[in-house]
Amino acid sequence: MTAVDERPPATAPAELLRRTLRRHAAGVVVITxxxxxGPVGLTATSFTSVSLEPALVSFYLSTTASTAPAVRAADAFTVHLLHRGQEELARTFARSGVDRFAGVPWSAGPHGTPLLDGAAARLTARRVGLHPVGDHLLVVGEVLAADAEGGEPLVHHDGGFGGFAPGAGEGPWR
Known part of the structure; x- marks a missing residue:
């Protein structure tokens, strides 16, 4: 049996987590x-599916984010899955202290959420859960509507943006 090192880590746990998760590639979305x-929006990589029956999705949001009060109050949200050519849109919605919708083409959707033009896919959900988890909020929504145009997804990895081409790698899943 291997001995367990019980000394405190030299690096703070939050920094260890941040440094480790930079190695995890994640799809990039803008949530509105x-x-x-008025309209609010944010860039996220924490979006995921939760359940097929009922159709549920979720994302995490820092409790200190400028958009947190509006997301807490909103009945619905729209997730825009970005494609490879939308790096600047991702950067725009990640900035603080600016009008994130300035110069961005959008329209109001049937559920009151802003719909951004040109996303690879979109889905709108009715918020059904809001749960504090550490220094974040877990937001859960039931899918009301979805559409997809397609395109190579925008991926975030190690502090930068990139893409992914299906079938580009080797392995048994090809």
Whole structure:
């Protein structure tokens, strides 16, 4: 049996997690909602499916994010799955202290959420859960509508953006 090293780590746990998760490639989305003072949006890589029956999706949001109060108050949100050519859109919605919708083509959707033009896919969900988890909020929604145009997905890895081409690698899943 291997001995367990019980000394405290030299690096803080939050920094260890941040450094380790930079190695995890993740799809990039922009999430929008209708806020009391107008539309809000944010870039995220924490989006995932939760359940097929019922159709549920989720994402995480920092409790200190400028968009957190509006997301807490919103009844619905739209997730825009970005394609490889939308790196600048991802950067725009990741910035603080700016009008993220300035110069971005969008329209109001049937559920009141902003719909951004040109996403690879979109889905709109009715918020059914909001749970504090550490320093984040877990937001869960039931899918109301979805559409897909396609295209190579935008991926975030090791602090930068890139893409993914299906079938480009070797292995048994080809």
């Amino acid at each position: 909602a209708a806020g009391p003072a």
